[in-house]
Amino acid sequence: MRNSTEAVVIGGGSIGCSVAYNLARMGVEDVVLVEKSFLASGATGRCAAGVRQQWGTRENCLVAKRSIELLEDLPDELDAELDFRQSGYLLVASNEDEKSQLEKNMELQNKLGIPSKELSMTEVGGLVPHLNVEQAKGACFCHEDGHLDPFKTTFGYARAAERLGVEINTNTEVIDINYENGIESVVTDEGTISTELVVNATGPQAKFIGQMLGLEHPVEPERHQILITEPLEHSLDPMIISFQHNSYIQQVPHGGFIMGYGNPNEPHYLNYKHDWQFLESMANKAVQQLPPLEDVRVLRQWAGHYGISPDGQPILGEVPGYKGYYLACGCGKGFMLAPAIGEGVAKLITGEEPSIPIERMNIERFKTGELINEPAVV
Amino acid sequence: MTEEKTEIERSLTDDLLPSVERRKEGPYALCECHQRIPCNPCLTSCPTGAVSLDSINDTPEVDFDKCAGCKQCVSACPGLACFVIDETYSTDSALVTIPYEFLPLPEEGETVNGLDRKGNFVKEVTVKNIDSFSDNGKTKVITVIVPQEAVHQIRNIEIREENHG
């Protein structure tokens, strides 16, 4: 492992690997990435593999939109198959409140150039014949949203970064950060790396890195549980988001139906346990929405985390007063935002003009109270 | 091929065979079991206490003074490695008793092919009798009459197709 470098990226998930790759691409030649377990072992590898632009705040919409733009060419750029499939996201409202929120969000999305549109129940039936629309009051669809493989994407970024000279160290845990008028070094269980620049891309675990600098980052792990079924012939195109059921369901390219939800009211801590209560209630939610799933067998279930911020928005950029210490946390949807966050944070570091409104997403907002609450999280 | 050499050596070392005098006295058991595996039915099945094993992983040792050639071990050995030899049958022929778990079975008096330890044809031999002891009679204990010179060679038989269609 190098003992001195220009920049250390902490976290080998999708955002960390994207940041490392983008830094190298923009000319920061000497980058070291450290990951305490294996690549995509945390939130990324446990997520539901969706990418959507249908958010309720300008910032989330723009970051997601930039990600989709980047994803168009990303497989070529990284020379990797990423299983990016734009089969859409269908957001279903079950009451008038949800419906009016969807409409409000859609207005904002359309203004920002995101081609989401309202669908009639007949159109929904045509799009997802299996969907039970009895309870549905309205639905919103964006055909550009869809699926992306978390492992292939993370490894795609990582391998491309390595080709550009980035050193990736897995099974390497950060135990301290030395700071004195600026970052001095990162201490790991495999040795110390001198550096003046650190990017914290540890998602739901971001606060633990912050604590090493005496900081309290407002990022809490919210457990989500997910299950996947046996693979079946393709029969469901979009990701189905239900606010009523607080759940997401999609059929991945491999054929399995992946679905899950989190309970925002349970205590926030890193809890990788999964439970049978989830299995039962998710099965119920799924069959209520897509009745033919009744006979489908479940293969596996697991738990992962959203790194949730008080306003549901990413926290990006340099921490004021801590020179050289950057945050790159997606806060609940990090995987789908990883392309734009990686690019944005790298541009900020290298002094280029970011393509996303990154200054609005600085951690400073929690001090000044300028929160930008996201209403469309599931 | 070293493996084959070891095999033959292991199966026919002189110290495995009884003394020349004992061989002239009547049937005796040969346990062709030369590897330390955890197993002991040869010992537990022997009615005369002729087989000894210091520990379950030892290879069996036969006390030929006690062995009566009763064939119980032939039937009991899970490795099908026990045989009974009777070199006193007649001047030019001897008896070899083997375990047999195949169908069809030969009949008493039938001519079958005598095979060696590698399944090679040695000589035609005659089935003298077919016994069964333990195990609901599923492992047959077949005694064949073999030429004296092939007594330490023949360890298996093969049914001749012409006898069984």
Add this chain to the structure above:
Amino acid sequence: MRINNHPILDQKKEEEEEITFTFEGKELKGFKGETVAAALIANGVRVFRRSTKDNRPRGLFCAIGNCSSCLMKVDGESNVRTCMKRLEEGMEVQRQEGEGEI
């Protein structure tokens, strides 16, 4: 091909009930309670399904429900592990093309 004579195993088949089932619409005989996979192999069927990716033939592999090589459509239900499913009179067994249908 069934084993009719075995030096160790008892011959159970005589007491068992011979039944009819269909494979790809063709009538075949089997024994009640044996696995669907065993009945097919006994009737000389080797190809149970075709793979999704390259349409390759797949047959029985593990026979104890560990792998997914023997998945077939049985009485309209996809992805049935035929090595664990027991044969019944009149069962309709079909080759599965690719992943099963919902």
Add this chain to the structure above:
Amino acid sequence: MLTTEIVVIGGGPAGMNSALAAASQGAEVTLLDRNWELGGQLVKQTHKFFGSENQFAGERGIDIAEILSERVHDNSRITVRKNSSVLGIYHDGVLTFEQDDKYKKLTSRQTVVATGAAEKFLSFTNNDLPGVYGAGAVQTLMNQQGVLPGKNVLIIGAGNIGLIVAYQLLQAGVSVEAIIEALPEIGGYEVHRDKIKRMGVPILTSHSIKKAYGEERVEGAIIGEIDSSWSFIDGTKKDFKADVICLAVGLSPLIDLLHPLGLEISYVPNLGGLAPKRDEYLETTISGYFVAGDCAGVEEASSAMMEGNIAGLSAANSIGYKKSFQEKFRNNRDELRKLREGETAKEVRAGLGEVRL
């Protein structure tokens, strides 16, 4: 929700002995097995077993299955649930399973996992052709279902399983073309090898399979000799006509059910793969979860039975059924130690050193 004091998952030699041992101490046991008859791999073993009287030495696997299964069924403290596939084991002590297509839940105070092992696979061209079988499948077809897998068979692997399956195929009247083994020496017991050799079956050591061929099913295989770096040696290619290729290339412990609990495991090639760490009572690093048999590390059925006893006794002991526990535990432990003393158990002994807490 169903309840029991001790749940045993898997009704093979280890699981049945666990259930019997725990019940003999007075515990109330539920035994779950995914098959429709108890016995695990025993039900397809037509050969006689090694070991001593305590492990039914000299009896055939099929008969041992029957004896143990009868004892289990006759024991009023044991509830047997067949056709029951366990779906998951959860942190709160709940276990979910599917019995006859019905979803059920069970809570227990102690759990013994005796799920056995899975067969390893081998990489070669066309290894997915119908007619490539695991050795277990060949045994299941022949010895449990009474169906012949084919007419002529090529066996890959000369460990005990490969040798035994060869013998069983010959008994069923199937022709065994050859057994090939990648190592320079046969891995199985010499007595098993000798049985096969007497039948005239060639055993080719330092050989491996290059490819299977055939249109819609296996019609034959190309094999060749390999050097010490596992590369094929030029000019050693052989073509075997066969309609079955039987893979007997080893087993790996099946501990998928335990994984999500986060227990400590180690990769131990001598035990077949990922094996759970455990103390001398066979309790894993998650309190209340015991392992026994092949899922704890691949060995012989005789040691699986002894481990089953130990796990069953220990599980019962930890919830208060302590009747002469130390004495019974020591007897079983000593017996197990003896079984593992021989030269054939050298690798197992080394492997166990890596997982013992």
